[in-house]
Amino acid sequence: MFIDEVVITIKAGDGGDGAATFRREKYIQFGGPDGGDGGNGGSIIFVTDPNINTLIDFKFKKIFKAENGENGTKKQCTGKYGKDLVIKVPIGTQVRDIQTNKLLLDLNEGNMEKILLKGGLGGLGNVNFKTSTQRTPKLAGRGKEGAELKIKLELKLLADIALIGYPSVGKSSFINKVSAANSKVASYHFTTLEPKLGVVRLEEGKSFVIADIPGLIEGAHEGVGLGDRFLRHIERCKMICHIVDISESEERDAIKDYEIINGELFKFSEKLAKKKQIVLANKMDLLYDREENEKFKKFKAHVETKNDIVFPVSVLLNEGIKNVLYKSYSMLQEIPREPLEDEFDINEVLQEIKVEKADFIITQDPEGTYIVEGRLIDNVLQKYVISIEEESVLNFLHMMKSLGLEEAMHDAGIKSGDNVKIADVEFEYVE
Secondary structure, eight states, rough: OOOOOOEEEEEEEOOOOOOOBBBBBBBBBOOOBBBOOOOOOOOOOEEEOOOOOOOOTTTTTEEEEEEOOOEEEEBOOOOOOOOEEEEOOOTTTTEEETTTTTEEEOOOOOTTTTEEEOOOOOOOGGGGGGGSSOOOOEEEOOOOOOOOOEEEEEEOOOOSSSOOSTTTTSSSHHHHHHHHHOOOOOOTOOOSOOOEEEEEEEETTTEEEEEEEOOTTGGGGGGGGGGHHHHHHHTTTTTEEEEEEOOOOOOOOHHHHHHHHHHHHHOHHHHHHHHHEEEEEEEEGGSGGGOHHHHHHHHHHHHHHHEEEOOOETTTTTBHHHHHHHHHHHHHOOOOOOSSSOOOOOOOOHHOOOOOOOEEEEEEESOOEEEESSSSHHHHHHHHHSSSSHHHHHHHHHHHHTTTHHHHHHTOOOOTTOOETTTTEEEEEOO
């Protein structure tokens, strides 16, 4: 089965929390802070594997999480780092953010290794918060949460030449003749249901890769016949080999077929339509006068007005193919492989899709308790571990007061004696 597009969710590991512990040793009644830092979370890493050629492994598993870092412990011991998660994909895989459709990674070479999401940093232990005025801090840093992202993996085959044309014009027969691709061949439409790659070896040191793209039809750029998925694979190729049935069997018109397919290329991508193109007038064996036939002359004259090269061939009889292959190889040496589009910085994309809360959000539950939430609350809770001890709670409230919480509570109508709940800690408010 060939799978060329999947949607998955990835999440980097969370950093472990720092520890708020104190030395407890014999003959030392009041030991100082000795809490260790939390370990960093694991990262999400993509690696291209030349032995993989589809995305089928992602068909059933949709969520990929790296390992979280462990919390710090006493005696200033740092928590264990979370293991990175390595995701192996085929060469030619692109990684896109679902929400913005921006390209994050373009994995177009073998054995590439790129970090997409870095693991969250571990929080600092309370030993780091010791000052000349605060000798016994009961505050520790909270580990940073690993980023989570919904992404789309798109596979675009890395071939040098793409074979295109209407169904049953001889594309599969051609690639089978010039390589060992073993594409299915039959007289009915859409025999080829997935792209196939074949390596063409001309002589020692001269070879190139050719892709048999399933038959395109009118409306392909809009998805008719799964055409938009097939067209995506052609974008990677340096040039195009366009096969046309010059015999015009099945009541076809060679010139019309040539124009319709090129029109679909242009509608899908203007860059795709501008690629160099060799046109094969196939099934010449069905024309009695061969090159002198008026049907071929008319077609050749029309194609040459578009600056494309025409070769009369008979794939069935293996006539004219050698000339096509050597001309193709010669053209490929002069055509660089262009980058499809620029990659976006992952941090910019994460910032763009982040939903910002208001600084303070104050609501009441059915019992009348005021619930205080908001961006500033989250920021502090993400930075520090708040214990239920009185000193820790007071430190937290002192920080929130400096950020404007008292004014926000007053504006919300909170008065002395009201119950207030912040971060699962409930207390009676006193002005």
